[in-house]
Amino acid sequence: MKVPNNKLSSLKSYFFESLESINREEVKRYFSFLCNAWLGLSKTDLIINPDREISESEILKFLYGIKDLKKNRPIQYVAGKTWFYGLELKVDEGVLIPRPETEELVDWIVRDCRESKKLLDIGTGSGCIPLSVKSKLENLEVFGYDFSKQALETAEANANSLGLVVNFEEFDILNWKSYVSPDGFDVIVSNPPYIPESDKALMHENVLEYEPEMALFVPNENPLVFYKSIVDYAVFNLARPGKLFLEIHESFGGEVIQLFNDVKNCSVELRKDLQGKDRMIKVLFHR
Template sequence: MTLKEFKEHFFKRLSPLYPNQEIESFFRILIETYLGLRNIDVFLNPDKKIKLKKLDHLLAARERLVLFEPLQYILGQTEFYGLNFALNPNVLIPRPETEELVEWALKDADAETAARILDIGTGSGCIAVSLAKNLPLARVDALDVSKEALHLAQHNAQINAVEIHTLHQNILETGRFDKQYDVIISNPPYVRNLEKTEIQANVLNFEPHLALFVENHDALIFYRKIAELAKSSLNTSGRLYVEINQYLAEETRSLFEENGFKNVELRLDYAGKPRMIKACL
C-alpha cells in the first residue's frame, strides 16, 4: 500500500467518527511515529510504498482509533510540559490544564532553594517529574494508591533523568505524613458520577475510573483529606496547589477556607474555567 492509498483509507474509515482536523492530527502523528515521515513527505512522495510490518502497525492503530481508544495509549507515550512520558491505561492521560497547575507552582518557586515537594495521586508522574526537572535542588515525593502507577512514574523519572521518591499510600487511610513539605500539589479524582454523561467515550471506556470519579454525595472527599493532611504537613510558609472540578469551584474554595487556609486563590484555566486553587496556612 502506498502513502496516498493509506491516507485515503485512513480518512474513509475514521471520518464517520471524528472531525477531519482530528483525523489529520492522528495521521500526522502516526506516520511520524511509525514511518519517521512528515506530512510534506506524503505530499512530495505519495506513491512511496509502506513496508508490510510498518503497515501492520498503522492499520492496527487505525482500528484501535475506531474503538475510540486514546492515541496516547496506542502509542504508549505522550508529551507534558515539554517532556516525554511513557503512558499506559493504568494512569490518566495528562491534560493541558494540569500543565497550567505545574506552571503556577513553578512561577511561585525559588529554583535556588532545596524545597520538599509532595505530589498526591501522581499517576504517570507528570507533575512530580516536571517539577523535579525544573527545580533541580528540590526533593520530590510522588504518592499514589496504585503500585502500577508508581512503577510508571519511576520509569518516567528515569526517562527524563530526574530523581523522585515514590510512596505507596492511600491518602484516605493516612493519618499524617512522616515529613514536612514546602509544597503539596495534587490533581485528585473529582469528576462526579452524575457528570459521566459529559465524558467522551475515549475517556470513559479507557482511562482508569479510580483516578477520575467520585461519588455524587461526597464529591470533595479527596480535597477534605488533602486539607487535613496539609494542615499538619506543610511548613509555615508552605503552599498547596490543587486542580479542581469547575462545577464545584466555590465549594472547594470554601472547604479550604473553613479548614484554616489563608489567601485561598481560585484561578481560571486558559479556557476561562475555574480549575485550580492555591492555598497557604
C-alpha cells in the same frame, strides 16, 4: 483494502480511507500524532517527505492503530505515549491521560516555587506533575504518591526514561494517618479525582471506556472527599510557610475554598484556566 506500497503517502491515504466515518480534521490529528509518536516525523516532515519508506513492522503498527481508533480508544493510549509540558510520557490504560489544564497548574508551580525545597504530588498517575516540575526545578526534592500500583509502575518508567529522580510511593490519601510521611514538604500539589458519578452521562465514550475509574470519579454525595483528606493531610504535613496547589472541578471552586475556613493563618487564590473556567487554587500556609 490494502496499503498498496511502502510510501508514507500511501499509508496516509489508507489511514484516511479506513477511518472515513470519523471527522476528517480528527483523522488528520490522529495521523500526525501517530507519525510523530512512532516514526518521529513532524507535521512539516509529513508534507515534504511523501515518499519516505515505511517498514512492514511500522505499517503493521498503523493497521492495529486503525482498529483501536475504530473502537474509540484514545489516541494517546493507541500511541502509548503523549507529550506534557515538553516531556514525552508513556501512558497506558492504568493512568489518566494528562490534560492541558494540568500543564497550566504545573506552569504556575514552576514560576512560583523556584525557592522551594521539597514537593509532594498526591495522586500522581503517569507522574506528569512531579516529572515536569523536576525537569524545570532541578534542585527541588520531589515525591509522587498514588494508590494505584499500575500508575506507579508507569510513573517509574517515565522517570527512568527521562533520567529524572522522583520518589514514587504507594499511598492512600483517604487513609493517610496509616502512613509515615517524610518531613519538610514545603509544596504539596494534587489533581485528585473530582468528577461526580452523575457527570458520566455528559462524558465521551472514549473517556468512560478506557480511562481508569479510580482516577476520575467521586461519589455524588461526597464530591469533595479527596480535597477534605488533602486539606487534613496538609495541615499536619505541610511546612509553614508552605504552598498547596490543587486542580479543581470548575463547579466546585467555592466549596473547595470553604474547606480552608477552619485552617489557621492561610490565604487562598483561585485561578481560571485558558478556557476561562475556575480550575486551580493555591493556598499559602503562613508561618
